[in-house]
Amino acid sequence: MTLFPDTPAFSIGSMLRRDRWLIRLRWYAILGLFIGVILLKTIQLGPPSSLNAMAIVGFILLGLNLMYLAYASAKKQFAMSNLVILLNLQMVMDLFLLTILIYLTGSEESPLSFFYVFHIILASIIFPGGFSYLYSLLVIILYSGLLLLEHSVYVEHICFIHELHLIGDSRVVIGIWFVFVVTMMVSAYLAQNVTERHRRVRTKLEITNQKLQEINETKTTFFRYASHEMKAPISTIQSTLMVIEDILGTNADERIINMLNRAIGRTSETIGMLKDLADLTYGNFQEEQQFDHLSLRELLESIVSDAKPNSDRKSQSLKFNSAAAPFNFFGDADALRKIFTNLISNAIRYTHESGNIQVSLEKIDLNYVVKVTDDGQGIPASEQTNIFKEFYRTPTARKLISEGTGLGLAIVMRMVELHGGDIQVDSLEGQGSTFTVQLPFEEEL
Amino acid sequence: MAKKVLIIDDDFDLVEAMRITLEAAGYDVVDAQDGERGLEKIKSESPDLIILDVMMTSMDEGFHVAYKIREDADIKDTPIVMLTAVGNQTGFQFDPGKDADFLPVDAFLEKPVNPKKLVDVVHQNIKA
Secondary structure: OOOOOOHHHOOOHHHHHHHHHHHHHHHHHHHHHHHHHHHHHHOOOOOHHHHHHHHHHHHHHHHHHHHHHHHHHOOOOOHHHHHHHHHHHHHHHHHHHHHHHHHOOOOOHHHHHHHHHHHHHHHHOOOOOOOHHHHHHHHHHHHHHHHHHOOOOOOOOOOOOOOOOOOOOOHHHHHHHHHHHHHHHHHHHHHHHHHHHHHHHHHHHHHHHHHHHHHHHHHHHHHHHHHHHHHHHHHHHHHHHHHHHHHHHHHHOOHHHHHHHHHHHHHHHHOOOOOOOOHHOOOOOHHOEEEEEEEEHHHHHHHHHHHHHHHHHHHEEEEEOOOOOOOOEEEHHHHHHHHHHHHHHHHHHHOOOOOOOEEEEEEEEEEEEEEEOOOOOOHHHHHHHOOOOOOOOOOOHHHOOOOOOOOOOHHHHHHHHHOEEEEEEEEEEEEEEEEEEEEEEOOOO | OOOEEEOOOHHHHHHHHHHHHHHHHOEEEEEEEOHHHHHHHHHHHHEEEEEOOOOOOOOOOHHHHHHHHOOOOOOOOOOEEEEHHHHHOOOOOOOOOOOOOOOOOEEEEEEEOOOOHEEEEEEEEHHO
């Protein structure tokens, strides 16, 4: 279909969405039609035979819409050309039935002809450029045809309202016809113009978005290589410093030993920071990710037991609650380990001595939910949105522990996203925090 | 006679740092800058232990060298200490016990190299 430009606005997916949308809209039209018929019957407007015929049209439309729906749901794969034919068929059928309804309600007397307008708007939304003009042309042909048929006496005019007798005066009919034609053409032009502009903006946005993504990728790649490249020499510098300290032994000037220790400390901090920077970009390269089947419960057990010495040092209680099930999960063990090691070590760090830390694992619907709860200092509500930002550290965290890169939770977020999951924090200042990680899993068959 | 340690690593300064530490601990130290020259040195120097860096010209050159050593009947019993920063860099976690089949080395040593740990690891793995 060369008529259809190869843009996201005219992908098979978006055409399918429009098909569903059209079917949905039609339900409302059918409902409106039935309500209209009942209303007209109640207020005794219009000939009963005409109202019955309108109800029949309603049932035909109902049957057709059910058919469209069944077709759309039954078929999984659509070819673009099939979809285009299907959508056009629906639109033409709708217009044909609307013309019958207009005939039944008195042709040029009928206000239903206004409804043609939104079919033209629909056509300009559903199809590319020229189609809305084609549809306005079709509408004009249908309407003019109806008027001509009536006036050539092949078809009998229905007087919907007895008092109205415009049909006798051809000047009035021509006047109505002329206004109708202009309305349809202008509608087509306006609708087409607006949607076209909207589509242009959308395409532009998509291109910009793609560019931004590329730039971001370049930035991340740069980060990653830079941090790797810097880590090696700093690591060697630290190795050398340690050798010097070792060789100098305890006899050396205390000031020199202190200086060396500080230098070693600073190289460690820098290496830590570079490691964090590299972690922040982890998974950007497909070949790096190592997804595997694993037991989330076992993984958490081992992380908790690794963290135990640290919580013991602060006389904190660190507990892990989980059902005995293995919680089979397909994920990157290393990334998952980083998520929970980070959360648990944060909890230990920012919770007072002899505080309580609880780690729990449960299955809720199609998610594994891991909660890390502490009764520590908590995070003020105003800062909760910031804590996942890169390099952000809350003022309280800064006061409590001076070192730290402020990258920990950003890394956690990144790794959670890598698994298509979600992380949330609930915290009350002074009462503690709960970090909730949701990891969606696929049911194994 | 002093035991001989071969260090295969392309970082000259790191080799020097390890050489100073090991010589102070009474070992003879020889070195090679890459895997190929390392394998030649193993034959010519017949060291009692090899310290092998993972990342040299490629990300995993050390692994390939380790396999070649284990495939060669003359030298396959030489203990290997794998020097690694990979554990931190690409998310690899090594456990010599668990990965013994996968990686035929005797011990791992992480960069930056702590001199006391270096001497300990060499001492534990070198054959009497």
